[in-house]
Amino acid sequence: MNQNIFVRRFAVLCILIVLISLATVVQTSFLSPSNIQDILTQAAPLALVVLGQAFVILVRGLDLSVASLMASIAVMATAFNATSNAMIPVIFVVAIVVSAFVGLVNGFLVTKRNVSPFLATLAMMIVLQGIRFYYTQGAPSGSLPDGFRFLGTGRIMGIPINVLAFALCFCILGWLLHKSSFGRKVYITGGNPTAANLVGIYADRVTIICYVICSVMAGIAGLFLVGFVGTVDNWVGRGYELDAIVACVIGGVALTGGKGTLSGAAVGALILILIFNIVIILGLPVQAQLIIKGVIIIVAATLFSKASRA
Amino acid sequence: MKLTSVNQSLRRLQDPSLIIVILLLVIVVITGSVLSDRFGTMRNFMNVLEQAAGLGFASIGQALVVIVGGIDLSIGAVVTASTILMAAVVDLHPALMIPMIFGTLLFGTMIGFLNGYVTIRTGVHPLIVTLGTASILNGAVLIYTLQPTGSVPYWFEEFAYGRFWSVPVSGLVMLLCFVMVWVFLRYFETGRAFYAVGGSPDAAHLSGIQCNKITLIAYSASGFFAALAGAYFVSRTSVGDPRVGDPITLSSITPVILGGLILGGGKGNIFGVLLGVFLISLLSNLLNYMNVSTFIQWVIQGLIIIVAVSIYVHKGRKL
Numbered sequence: 081m082n083q084n085i086f087v088r089r090f091a092v093l094c095i096l097i098v099l100i101s102l103a104t105v106v107q108t109s110f111l112s113p114s115n116i117q118d119i120l121t122q123a124a125p126l127a128l129v130v131l132g133q134a135f136v137i138l139v140r141g142l143d144l145s146v147a148s149l150m151a152s153i154a155v156m157a158t159a160f161n162a163t164s165n166a167m168i169p170v171i172f173v174v175a176i177v178v179s180a181f182v183g184l185v186n187g188f189l190v191t192k193r194n195v196s197p198f199l200a201t202l203a204m205m206i207v208l209q210g211i212r213f214y215y216t217q218g219a220p221s222g223s224l225p226d227g228f229r230f231l232g233t234g235r236i237m238g239i240p241i242n243v244l245a246f247a248l249c250f251c252i253l254g255w256l257l258h259k260s261s262f263g264r265k266v267y268i269t270g271g272n273p274t275a276a277n278l279v280g281i282y283a284d285r286v287t288i289i290c291y292v293i294c295s296v297m298a299g300i301a302g303l304f305l306v307g308f309v310g311t312v313d314n315w316v317g318r319g320y321e322l323d324a325i326v327a328c329v330i331g332g333v334a335l336t337g338g339k340g341t342l343s344g345a346a347v348g349a350l351i352l353i354l355i356f357n358i359v360i361i362l363g364l365p366v367q368a369q370l371i372i373k374g375v376i377i378i379v380a381a382t383l384f385s386k387a388s389r390a
Numbered sequence: 391m392k393l394t395s396v397n398q399s400l401r402r403l404q405d406p407s408l409i410i411v412i413l414l415l416v417i418v419v420i421t422g423s424v425l426s427d428r429f430g431t432m433r434n435f436m437n438v439l440e441q442a443a444g445l446g447f448a449s450i451g452q453a454l455v456v457i458v459g460g461i462d463l464s465i466g467a468v469v470t471a472s473t474i475l476m477a478a479v480v481d482l483h484p485a486l487m488i489p490m491i492f493g494t495l496l497f498g499t500m501i502g503f504l505n506g507y508v509t510i511r512t513g514v515h516p517l518i519v520t521l522g523t524a525s526i527l528n529g530a531v532l533i534y535t536l537q538p539t540g541s542v543p544y545w546f547e548e549f550a551y552g553r554f555w556s557v558p559v560s561g562l563v564m565l566l567c568f569v570m571v572w573v574f575l576r577y578f579e580t581g582r583a584f585y586a587v588g589g590s591p592d593a594a595h596l597s598g599i600q601c602n603k604i605t606l607i608a609y610s611a612s613g614f615f616a617a618l619a620g621a622y623f624v625s626r627t628s629v630g631d632p633r634v635g636d637p638i639t640l641s642s643i644t645p646v647i648l649g650g651l652i653l654g655g656g657k658g659n660i661f662g663v664l665l666g667v668f669l670i671s672l673l674s675n676l677l678n679y680m681n682v683s684t685f686i687q688w689v690i691q692g693l694i695i696i697v698a699v700s701i702y703v704h705k706g707r708k709l
Contacts, residue, residue, distance in 0.1 A: 370529030
């Protein structure tokens, strides 16, 4: 096996193992089932966003609007003021449709109007934020059916439900990316859009679908996160846009497009959440998370950059 | 004779983005003067000039980095860290005010240099590098303090609020910086190399330009101007604020884009950025006069970015 591929595939896993061993040494209860359940419950919403973000990064894009979309979807879900659990599927369908529309606009701007993904999604982030705040006037109210709380924090046979949801999405998207013909098109488009067009792939269409996938995943993550937090506020998921990109980079998805796997990205998300957890176990101030995150981003990116150039 | 000179100046304005920004500026000023009798006064314009300075400083730095093909997401964090550094140190030793002005600017320049150094050494995308730096700086600042802290001598307020023949000092300094950067980019060999590096690093390298050196200068300058913006905010509020820079990072990009610079580099006039700063500041001033909620202003800002970049339609490299 080529050394570069080796680094890409297994460096992430090594980091993960080192982190877990470190945490276990510091605190023996780290590997207890309840702590693992907690960590996974926390990681699931971010991991959902990361799955979508990975698709966009694979086609040389970037989606800065995911966190803003998550909060907007969360606010929208509570706006129904639903009390009956029968409304949950309706809320999910509406959320997915709205998110898909947002993704469509992002994708359209990037492909058809040739706007740089950074700017298109940055603008989308600000627009969504403005609409959300205007609707809530800064103080969101509204309520969710009880079932949402169960979706966000509940467990089936000890496995958190949002982790199950993540597993389901991971299987579907993993099949799509690594087994279906669409997945091949994603890699070709990300690797070389011009070549993709020349071999008869509608690169624009593939790119737009990736943006839609990303936004839909963010919308679903928003619903699970608002279920996890229990109350809605205007900043649900704040910072997830950058964390999601960072998780992808740690997981070996190259920002230049066309390189990386979905499982790598998911492990990246897990590493990020583990780091946050370890900072707390070590008794460091919460703010130290930011410093450690910053160092990890640069180090991980450097490692992958060196590996791909060597 | 006259016609040719008009033709020439038109050709100079070939860049459509400049025309659009000027047009938008005129529209904002006319609408404002019609809708509000206080908007069109010299007094108000001077106030806007004073308020625009912070955004202006940050945007100059962002513009320089964007011209060489990078992006700096650590500007907000450098602004914050500079305000804390300056206010905290001067609070303990008031006599150090003047050395600390230079100290803060040096600090910003060093952070920028570090960004540039890591970028060229590792080949990692500047987006990631500067994001990492921002995270580290913010973490350090928030460990030090969670609320506004420190103080500066009273006279330092003159930097933000002082007037020189009724023109705000901060605004004058900002205009001076723009002129100096323009002269640098246009008439200095190093400055012209900025465009070469941003346009095509390979071609620049082949023609004997030291790309790494240029990139380092650009990032250092960005850090310097971010620290200058930090000094401006300290002067406005007399404290160091651990959150003051948060919105600056992204809002420093808007004028750069409006001014016709391209993410990816190699193009654009620095005065376009100045016009972008004026446009954003006047628009927000006008919307405030019209009692438009901040939330709607966000929507408008987002739409302006989308509309501007969709009109300019740049083919070429994306970021």
